[in-house]
Amino acid sequence: MGTLEIDGLTKSYGSRKALRGTSFDVRSGEIFGFVGSNGAGKSTTMRIVLGVLMPDAGEVRWAGRPVDHALRRRIGYMPEERGLYPKMKVGEQLVYLARLHGLSKAESVASMERWTSTLGVDERRDDEVQKLSLGNQQRVQLAAALVHDPEILVLDEPFSGLDPVAVDVMSGVLRERAHAGVPVLFSSHQLELVEALCDRVGIIAAGAMDAVGTVEELRSIGNPQWVVDVPGTGDASTPAWVPDDVRVVGRSGSRITFEPRTPGSEQTVLRAALAQGDVTEFARVRRPLTELYRDVVRVDADRPTDPTTATEASA
Amino acid sequence: MSDRTWPAIRLVASREIQRLLHSKAYIVTTVLLVAAVVLGPVALSLVGGDDEGQQVGFTPAASSLTAGVESASAAGGTDMTTSAVEDRAAGEQAVTDGDLDALVDVTGAGTEIVVDSSVDPALEATVAAVSQQQTLTAAIEELGGDPAAVTGSVAESAPTVTALDAEDEFDPAGFISALATGILIFVAIMTSGQLIAQGVVEEKQSRVVEILLSTLRPWQLMVGKVAGIGLVALVQVVLVVGAGAGTAVALDLVDPDVVDLGATAAWAVVWFLIGFVTYAFALGGAASLVSRQEDVGAVLAPFTALMMVPYIVGVSIAPYAPDSPVVTWLSLVPFCSPLLMPVRMAVGGVAGWEVAVSVGLALATIPVVIWLASRIYAGAVLSSGARIKVKDALRAA
Numbered sequence: 001m002g003t004l005e006i007d008g009l010t011k012s013y014g015s016r017k018a019l020r021g022t023s024f025d026v027r028s029g030e031i032f033g034f035v036g037s038n039g040a041g042k043s044t045t046m047r048i049v050l051g052v053l054m055p056d057a058g059e060v061r062w063a064g065r066p067v068d069h070a071l072r073r074r075i076g077y078m079p080e081e082r083g084l085y086p087k088m089k090v091g092e093q094l095v096y097l098a099r100l101h102g103l104s105k106a107e108s109v110a111s112m113e114r115w116t117s118t119l120g121v122d123e124r125r126d127d128e129v130q131k132l133s134l135g136n137q138q139r140v141q142l143a144a145a146l147v148h149d150p151e152i153l154v155l156d157e158p159f160s161g162l163d164p165v166a167v168d169v170m171s172g173v174l175r176e177r178a179h180a181g182v183p184v185l186f187s188s189h190q191l192e193l194v195e196a197l198c199d200r201v202g203i204i205a206a207g208a209m210d211a212v213g214t215v216e217e218l219r220s221i222g223n224p225q226w227v228v229d230v231p232g233t234g235d236a237s238t239p240a241w242v243p244d245d246v247r248v249v250g251r252s253g254s255r256i257t258f259e260p261r262t263p264g265s266e267q268t269v270l271r272a273a274l275a276q277g278d279v280t281e282f283a284r285v286r287r288p289l290t291e292l293y294r295d296v297v298r299v300d301a302d303r304p305t306d307p308t309t310a311t312e313a314s315a
Numbered sequence: 316m317s318d319r320t321w322p323a324i325r326l327v328a329s330r331e332i333q334r335l336l337h338s339k340a341y342i343v344t345t346v347l348l349v350a351a352v353v354l355g356p357v358a359l360s361l362v363g364g365d366d367e368g369q370q371v372g373f374t375p376a377a378s379s380l381t382a383g384v385e386s387a388s389a390a391g392g393t394d395m396t397t398s399a400v401e402d403r404a405a406g407e408q409a410v411t412d413g414d415l416d417a418l419v420d421v422t423g424a425g426t427e428i429v430v431d432s433s434v435d436p437a438l439e440a441t442v443a444a445v446s447q448q449q450t451l452t453a454a455i456e457e458l459g460g461d462p463a464a465v466t467g468s469v470a471e472s473a474p475t476v477t478a479l480d481a482e483d484e485f486d487p488a489g490f491i492s493a494l495a496t497g498i499l500i501f502v503a504i505m506t507s508g509q510l511i512a513q514g515v516v517e518e519k520q521s522r523v524v525e526i527l528l529s530t531l532r533p534w535q536l537m538v539g540k541v542a543g544i545g546l547v548a549l550v551q552v553v554l555v556v557g558a559g560a561g562t563a564v565a566l567d568l569v570d571p572d573v574v575d576l577g578a579t580a581a582w583a584v585v586w587f588l589i590g591f592v593t594y595a596f597a598l599g600g601a602a603s604l605v606s607r608q609e610d611v612g613a614v615l616a617p618f619t620a621l622m623m624v625p626y627i628v629g630v631s632i633a634p635y636a637p638d639s640p641v642v643t644w645l646s647l648v649p650f651c652s653p654l655l656m657p658v659r660m661a662v663g664g665v666a667g668w669e670v671a672v673s674v675g676l677a678l679a680t681i682p683v684v685i686w687l688a689s690r691i692y693a694g695a696v697l698s699s700g701a702r703i704k705v706k707d708a709l710r711a712a
Contacts, residue, residue, distance in 0.1 A: 047525075050525075050529040051528075051529065052525055052528050052529055052697055053697070069532065070319075072529055072530065073319075073529075073530045075529065077525075077526060077529045079522060079525040079526060081522040081525065082522060083521050083522030083523035083524065083525055083526055084521065084523050084526075085517070085518075085521060085523055086517075086521050088334075096326070096330055097526065099326055100323060100326055100327075100527070100530050100531060101530050102319065144526060
């Protein structure tokens with residue numbers, strides 16, 4: 001067991017810099033969510049990890065050793081652009097891929113049977129891939145990434161196009177694999193899902209990591225927000241009793257959301273609120289990842305260095 | 316090169332083999348080719364029997380000549396069918412209608428040949444000889460001599476012919492085997508090359524190549540594909556060549572002194588292999604430049620053209636004029652030689668050094684083609700979208 005280290009990757013396509021020193025690591029047994037706008041560099045990073053793309057500089061290491069061809073066959077990969085032989089049967093195809101990754105024939109067949117059952121496509125083993133619905137093709141694609149019992153999982157948007165049941169199945173599989181000690185790196189635009197599933201999250205923008213950490217750690221980035229509710233204190237946008245050293249960022253009825261301008265000034269607000277009447281709510285806001293992400297990307301978009309980075313709504 | 320290289324190549328190859336063995340197109344093509352080389356000669360030999368022969372009728376008066384004319388014409392190599400007619404009038408009617416080519420009758424004035432417009436000189440000579448022979452036999456018997464002894468002496472006095480500048484005899488067996496070899500090698504290389512190109516693009520278009528190349532190196536995938544498809548195509552060629560040669564032997568179509576069937580067949584297989592490897596890698600590399608099956612034809616066009624030239628020369632000039640300079644020179648040039656040299660060799664009369672030069676140049680070209688194709692493939696196969704320039708593919712590799 002070890003750590004998958006992505007260290008200082010750079011990659012240019014002509015004059016466009018796709019990656020500019022991307023670095024983060026994924027630890028054994030950890031689910032790492034990789035988020036960022038389209039074109040931010042998620043797929044490029046993952047393709048470099050799998051060796052289908054060469055970086056201009058930087059290195060990918062596993063347990064301290066550079067990832068080489070022999071190790072790559074121990075990685076389970078789901079590419080951004082899905083790909084299986086359309087005219088090959090599901091079962092044959094999975095056995096073929098398992099054997100290419102070095103499993104014996106018997107092991108491959110057993111593994112194919114296990115994963116098609118787990119992912120609920122065991123009825124379709126004898127069907128050509130092209131005859132399956134997109135959702136089922138996606139399940140087979142995940143089976144293709146898992147069928148050789150990989151030591152590392154790298155999945156590019158494994159949840160896109162899945163129905164809620166399949167999302168649950170897939171989440172369960174990722175948790176189970178992580179529990180078995182596998183580092184799981186996956187990208188997604190479904191931030192609620194990332195928040196629920198991931199031990200740690202990395203936000204990439206314009207080819208560089210903007211923030212890496214647990215969701216809790218990401219919350220500490222930027223100003224913390226607090227909420228206070230004193231019923232019956234009027235509905236002016238900023239009530240007169242609110243002290244000057246906080247900034248009110250939202251209000252609904254008597255409920256006010258604010259950011260302290262100086263550390264500890266939320267306590268001043270609480271005292272002022274208690275002076276107004278009964279305080280029914282006073283708490284630090286747990287901002288959803290979606291909002292944190294927007295903040296990060298917005299900051300990034302304000303950066304003059306790369307005007308191509310677009311802020312976009314999460315999927 | 317790791318110890319996993321050969322198992323990986325074998326896996327890729329066996330996938331291709333299974334894919335082809337399950338493909339209706341492959342099975343139908345093989346059956347059709349085998350049927351063509353077996354049924355073609357059989358049909359020809361059946362039709363050939365009726366076509367050339369002369370239909371000669373004999374009146375009852377001339378019936379004594381029938382046996383003599385038959386055996387004389389058989390000995391002379393003329394194909395003739397004899398039949399008896401009721402009487403002169405019926406015979407003349409048959410000649411007029413075209414049912415008979417000639418009618419033989421014996422009247423008080425002697426032997427008479429009735430024809431529509433002109434008589435075949437060979438037939439006239441045969442009938443004359445038989446008729447004269449009969450008259451002679453009767454006369455000898457009348458004089459109390461032994462006709463058989465006289466006939467023997469007469470036969471011995473026939474001159475023997477010594478040709479100082481013997482004319483080359485046109486050999487239909489050599490011609491047909493040359494033509495069949497040329498067509499077979501072209502069809503086999505063309506179809507198997509197309510299969511490789513389509514396979515490369517299928518993997519690219521479906522993007523499965525991205526998964527494959529996370530565990531295989533590009534050259535392993537390419538070599539496995541070429542080996543698998545090549546093996547299946549080789550089986551096809553061996554089946555067709557074997558069936559053709561077997562038919563020729565069974566129907567006694569080939570004079571073993573003129574055409575060495577075994578050598579022709581073996582060379583056809585050798586040249587197929589050389590041509591297949593050359594074109595398989597070339598077409599595979601070229602196909603990796605495009606991402607859609609619709610674009611395969613365009614990217615292969617230069618190679619298709621390159622194959623058409625020696626093929627057309629091979630089937631239209633080589634069997635008739637194997638010594639023409641175009642044929643001689645093209646048969647030494649790599650890329651052309653696999654399609655042309657086996658045709659020349661089937662016709663016969665190719666110098667040993669020519670074969671050696673031709674094989675040598677073709678074999679020397681193969682590593683260059685493989686190297687170039689593998690680089691282009693490695694540089695192009697992972698980029699989807701528009702057609703990639705060769706220059707860019709080489710730079711990316």
